[in-house]
Amino acid sequence: MKLQDELGLQAPFQDMRHETVLNLVRTATLLSARATQLFRRSDLTEAQFNVLFALKFSNGRITQAELGKRLVVTRASITSVLDKLESKSLVKRVDVPENRRIHHVELTESGRRLVNEVEPLYRKAVHEVLGDLVDAECHTLIGLTERVRERARDMIARNGSQPD
Amino acid sequence: MKLQDELGLQAPFQDMRHETVLNLVRTATLLSARATQLFRRSDLTEAQFNVLFALKFSNGRITQAELGKRLVVTRASITSVLDKLESKSLVKRVDVPENRRIHHVELTESGRRLVNEVEPLYRKAVHEVLGDLVDAECHTLIGLTERVRERARDMIARNGSQPD
């Protein structure tokens, strides 16, 4: 289904680049919506799952700032998500004697149990949602989005438009 | 730059489908960040610009519910964004005598002026961010994301995983 129909637009897009951007954004939103739906059964939000997932594949000595870099969110966001997860006893903050600024964030036993339970469902859903694409198509999608991000990053760094 | 490096992951992705999903989500997030940066100069948020933009291309008889469908957000979200825009005198809600449930949402003069001022900057940024891609590549991207959305929509509608 074309995005035009999905959004109920009468006229087709005049601008293919604009259409492409909206396609990317809409697709990501829809993927998020599906993820939200999946995680809800486990009483998790997407952000909370992302933290648990990152922790599972960390060496156990990850700080909040590092977690933020992995997940590409600010330290402030990490603080609030960890507060929630800690109140559910899914993670714990561990003081680090050698550096009193930082904490190490770790899964609790029940946190580990939960992420181990949800991860296969998540992976299954990922494969199902991309089940239509063969490897080469995934590769293409990755390559094209990489180039878009490259440009976007440049623009954000320059914080303006191109030098014309 | 590969997503792996962007996220500071030591190991490459094992799962190309997972990598593809994360690429899509990360790309959309970055595009949003760039948009936020652009709109900030005009004291607009992305959501607010989206409303103004949709209003510009509506026939002037659009309701809040219809606006929600166009932008794919709930009525509750529309209410809150419109409250902001109305407090800035950029839009107005107009009572409809024939149907006392609904309002028509319209741009004010200053709202129209503002969107006419920002739109070219927005379009320019869109073209710059995709400046690396030729038409055929845009077309490919659109086609692939359409297929992903198709599946995602199915999964959301079924609210479960596939029948195995």
Added chain:
DNA sequence: TCTGAAATGCTTGATTACAAACATTTTCCT
């Protein structure tokens, strides 16, 4: 006609995100 269903907009509460500012702590440079 009349009653139940559907549609519409609003409110509330939860969650997440960011920016900016702050205190604390560590690092770095002179």
Added chain:
DNA sequence: AGGAAAATGTTTGTAATCAAGCATTTCAGA
């Protein structure tokens, strides 16, 4: 050593999103 700079985590304020529930209004079917 000592002071400036950077890093870390938290707090506060703003904004957006959704779900769920509510009142009002309209629609549709019996």
